[in-house]
Amino acid sequence: MADWLVVVGVSMAVMATVGLIRQAAWRGHSLVLFILPVAGLQQVQENWEAYGRLALLRVAGLAITLAGLGLMYVDYRENATIPSMPGQVVSGAANITSSPFVRSSEAALLMARGEGHPLTGRLHGTDLTTPQATLVNGVLTVHQGNGVLPELSVSLLLNWSAEAIRERRTLLVSPWEEQAPEVHLSWTPAGQQYPETRIISNGYRLDLALAPRDPGGFSGTIQLVLPDEKNSYLVGDFTARTNHLRYRNGKVDAAFDHPDTLAWVAEQYLQTQFPAGVLQNVDVENVILRRAAGEGRVEVRLIRSDGASERRQLGLEKTPVGWAVTPGSMTGGRQPPPEPPVQPEPVKPRGPATSEPLTDLLALAPLTGTELTVRESSGRERTGVLTRVASDRLWLRLALGAGNAEIAVDGAHIDSLGSRDGRRWQVATPTISDTPPPARPGDDPVAPETPYQALLGRQVRVTTGDGKTQEGRLQAVEGGRITLTVPVGAGTVEYFHALPDIVSMEAVR
Known part of the structure; x- marks a missing residue:
């Protein structure tokens, strides 16, 4: 394009000059005045009708x-910024934008000093002090900052x-490659x-290596030199996570506002609600984050070790120490699609309802x-679906309002059970003995009555050793634990706390 402009401009200037010289010779004027660009200006002004158009044509050509x-x-100048090695031909140099810093000895020295050390660098003129790396959706990002939008970041x-x-x-x-991955510097x-x-x-210029480290991350090393005006670069070893969790001092920052944080908090909470080995996997299906209101909701699918699955919903709230599950907010959530109906076997008439003795609740496991x-x-x-024993x-899983809730029933309080097909069980002996065994020589004396007995039936606030608090009505104090009744929807859910785990208990009203 530039070559054609020069050819056209010179041609126009030459043609206009020749025309001016011919007009001057025909009118008997000096020819030297029109050979020089500015010398004939006065002559053109005095004879504008004869020389005006040709003079304008020559100016346009110039x-x-x-x-x-x-x-x-x-x-x-653009092509000169891409240095090439002796005997090397750089293809597509006109489309490549680089800088002398990319191939400079200064950049090479920075790379050599940072190799084998923790990740460091400079992005847009600011040194990195606490960089973190993630590999999400095929994008490797190194960022710094605690906000939702990082202060500095570079994404490959x-x-x-x-x-x-x-x-x-x-x-x-290499700097001269045309088909290179895009880099976003923010x-x-x-x-x-x-x-x-x-x-x-x-x-x-980029030298990158990644290797699997654990199910949640990769270990890697990087040397990156960017051609921006601030001479940005990255160098060193790093660990890349496969989620958007933020870490502080090697621990997950539960105060970071992101759906991945809510999903992690919900998964950690569910692991504490089931005995070890019961849950095989927790799949997070949906996360709703209302950042302005400081609340959220997580829907998960639980897969148990016996192959059974169920869905749960948990409400979360923003607390001074970070996101936490709201007490009493867990419900049954959306249930899996029903299986094809199976024709039930005909129920044999049993005559008048009779009760079978039941001495061990574990005998009800086949009725899950x-x-x-x-x-x-x-x-x-209480009528509900038996979920575990x-x-x-x-x-039992009970229908409460528009959802479901799971409650625990203490075996010591059960008198009898019945099923829809007419079978009944009478609990012959309670699971927890009401009569303590006789004292033997050398045994410790029986502990005195707990002071919590005075709060029975009142609304209390319980603080446990892990710093968590829960409010509810104190239902019972026996068997080395307390029972709290917490309203949920149209019903209530019972929670149990061991006495050694309780730091304090006080009446709230």
Whole structure:
């Protein structure tokens, strides 16, 4: 393009000059005045009708020539910034934007000093002090800052799926390569709320290696030199996570506002609600984060070791120490699609209802998933689906409002049970003995009555050793533990706390 502008401009200037000389010879004027660009200006002004159009044509030709020469100079400066090795031909140099810093001895010295050390560098003129790395959706990002939008970040669009990296993988990019992964350099200018981003398509230098470290991350090493005006670079070893969790001092920052944080908090909470080995996997299906309101909701699918699965919903709230599950917010959530109906076997007539003696609650394990009616010694009845059984209690899933809730029923309070097909069981002996064994010589004396007995039936606030608090009505104090009743929807859920775990208990009203 620049070459054509020069040719056209020179041609126009020559043709206009020849025309001016011919007009001057025909009118008997001096020819020397029109050979020099400015000398004949007065002569043109006095005889504008004869020389005006040709003079304008010559000025236009000179202007086009200068524009073409300027474009040629710009192209030369851009091509000169890409150094090439002796005997090497750089292809596509006109489309590559680089800087002398990329191939300078200063950059080489920085790379040599940082090799084998923790990740460090400089992005847009600011040194990195606490960098973190993630590999999410095929993008490797190194960022710094505790906000949702990082203060500094550089992202490499590798298109590498974390699941597909099963062995060490490397990538080398030279400054003269045209088909290189895009690099996004972002920074937040002073006084602004949102970051600015520069997209770099080529002209940079990269030496990257990644290897699987554990199910949640990769170990890697990087040498990256960018051709920006601030001489940005990265060098060193790092650990890349496959989620957006933020870490402080090697621990997850539960105060970081991100759906991945809520999912992690919910998964940690569920692991504490089931005995060890019961849960095989926890799949997070949906996360709703309301950052302005400081609340959220997580829907998960639980897969047990016996192959059974169920869905749960948990409400979360923002506390001074970070995100936490709201007490009493866990419900049954959306249930799995129903299986094809199976024709039930005909029920044989049993005659008048009779009760079978039941001495061990574990005998009810084959009835998991069956609807039962539990009658307590106080006369209260609960009807729900049996979800699990232990030696001293059982769990029922009840329909509450528009959802479900799971409650635990203490075996010591059960009088009888019944099923929909007419079978009944009478609890012959309670799971927890009401009569203590006789004292033997050398045994410790019986502990005195706990002071919590005075709070029975009142609304209390319980603080446990892990710093958590819970409010509810104190239902019972026996068997080395307390029972709290917490309202949930249209019903209530019972929670149990061992006495040694309780730090304090006080009446709230």
